[in-house]
Amino acid sequence: MDFSLTKKQKMIREKTREFCEVNIIPVAQESDQKQELDPAVMEKMKKMNYFGSCIPEEYGGAGLHDDTIAFSIITEEIGRVDASWSITTGVHCSVCAYPIYKFGTEEQKEKFLINLAKGDKIGAFCLTEANAGSDVGGVQMTAEKEGDEYLLNGSKIFATNGGIAETLLVVGKTGEKGSRKELTVFIVDRDTPGYSVGVREDKLGCRASNTSELVFDNVRVPEENILGQLGGGFRLGLQILDYGRISIAAQCLGLAQGCLEAAIKYANERKQFGQKIARFQGIQWKIADITTAVESSRLLTYKAAWMCDQGMDYGLTASMAKLVASEAGMMAAHQAVQIHGGYGLMKAYPVERFFRDAKMGEIYEGTSEIQRMVIANHMLK
Numbered sequence: 001m002d003f004s005l006t007k008k009q010k011m012i013r014e015k016t017r018e019f020c021e022v023n024i025i026p027v028a029q030e031s032d033q034k035q036e037l038d039p040a041v042m043e044k045m046k047k048m049n050y051f052g053s054c055i056p057e058e059y060g061g062a063g064l065h066d067d068t069i070a071f072s073i074i075t076e077e078i079g080r081v082d083a084s085w086s087i088t089t090g091v092h093c094s095v096c097a098y099p100i101y102k103f104g105t106e107e108q109k110e111k112f113l114i115n116l117a118k119g120d121k122i123g124a125f126c127l128t129e130a131n132a133g134s135d136v137g138g139v140q141m142t143a144e145k146e147g148d149e150y151l152l153n154g155s156k157i158f159a160t161n162g163g164i165a166e167t168l169l170v171v172g173k174t175g176e177k178g179s180r181k182e183l184t185v186f187i188v189d190r191d192t193p194g195y196s197v198g199v200r201e202d203k204l205g206c207r208a209s210n211t212s213e214l215v216f217d218n219v220r221v222p223e224e225n226i227l228g229q230l231g232g233g234f235r236l237g238l239q240i241l242d243y244g245r246i247s248i249a250a251q252c253l254g255l256a257q258g259c260l261e262a263a264i265k266y267a268n269e270r271k272q273f274g275q276k277i278a279r280f281q282g283i284q285w286k287i288a289d290i291t292t293a294v295e296s297s298r299l300l301t302y303k304a305a306w307m308c309d310q311g312m313d314y315g316l317t318a319s320m321a322k323l324v325a326s327e328a329g330m331m332a333a334h335q336a337v338q339i340h341g342g343y344g345l346m347k348a349y350p351v352e353r354f355f356r357d358a359k360m361g362e363i364y365e366g367t368s369e370i371q372r373m374v375i376a377n378h379m380l381k
């Protein structure tokens with residue numbers, strides 16, 4: 001068993017880390033307070049091809065569609081400094097662009113994927129509704145057939161990138177309630193009449209990331225915009241989320257790594273009782289626990305990514321990676337703030353932001369309870 005990264009993967013980590021330190025760190029705190037992604041960083045990210053990381057070069061991407069470990073490293077490195085950016089690129093890539101590459105027709109790839117891969121258009125994945133959170137079966141958005149078009153009516157909530165997205169994957173009901181063929185995934189262009197952005201959420205963490213309500217009022221979508229099969233949306237949605245969970249695991253892993261580094265730095269600087277607090281066993285044990293959680297998260301995340309690239313069934317491992325990494329992120333942020341004492345609550349230190357950002361990992365794309373349910377279902381079937 002070889003755990004070493006390839007030369008290319010190491011280079012990608014080095015380059016992404018440098019990019020993040022030069023471009024994201026200086027503006028991360030301000031972006032969090034303004035609840036806005038920095039437009040200059042957005043442009044630079046497009047140039048780095050981060051919006052096309054997991055898309056082949058022939059569609060304008062960076063060609064890491066078969067190197068999910070490298071894609072995870074990018075998401076992890078961005079997450080190490082700013083979860084908001086990691087979520088923005090991660091969601092765009094993993095649950096919008098990649099599914100179009102993986103399940104779309106050649107026409108759909110020409111029409112939507114190239115713009116997504118170049119970052120000329122931002123993508124979103126829209127499943128959650130007021131009465132459909134953990135329970136996907138609760139989706140009420142209707143998609144009625146009219147000629148060779150579908151008429152979408154209803155609203156989605158909590159859509160990451162919602163307010164800035166121009167290409168959306170939207171899950172609607174095309175079949176009888178309760179039937180396995182009830183749901184279908186549609187690719188929707190923001191400029192379609194009847195589509196509008198509703199309330200933008202004011203969140204605890206990941207505040208620069210846009211989370212919005214989206215309203216569909218007689219939105220006409222041509223039949224050729226169905227992603228995958230008519231009525232295949234339940235299964236396809238789960239497949240999309242499997243890949244998305246690797247990306248979230250990587251984002252949370254990065255956040256935990258960022259917390260670890262901040263905690264070590266502070267523990268080596270701060271003196272109390274005449275010595276560095278790093279000399280106290282109470283602090284050392286926290287560092288040991290965070291380090292162990294970071295490494296377990298990394299192993300599971302890269303394993304899920306590797307299994308994906310081998311064409312293996314990786315859903316179970318992706319769920320375990322997401323569960324372990326999101327809980328590691330939460331624990332790491334909690335302990336990193338504790339190590340900072342009172343300063344941990346101050347905006348002058350990044351751990352204050354990491355602490356607020358960490359919670360999101362345990363909620364979106366399936367809560368920790370739902371991950372445990374998925375894992376148990378795999379084991380008990």
Ligand SMILES: Cc1cc2nc3c(=O)[nH]c(=O)nc-3n(C[C@H](O)[C@H](O)[C@H](O)COP(=O)(O)OP(=O)(O)OC[C@H]3O[C@@H](n4cnc5c(N)ncnc54)[C@H](O)[C@@H]3O)c2cc1C
Binds near residue numbers: 132157161
């Ligand atoms: C910041 C943010 C970004 C998001 N981005 C997106 C996005 O881009 N696209 C999208 O479609 N959605 C998105 N979501 C929605 C997210 O996926 C849901 O919030 C999540 O799946 C939980 O649904 P819910 O909030 O309705 O909670 P509920 O489903 O109402 O759950 C409430 C509680 O009950 C628990 N629970 C529910 N069912 C069970 C069960 N069977 N067993 C045990 N416990 C259970 C849950 O774990 C939770 O603790 C986002 C959410 C947030 C907060």
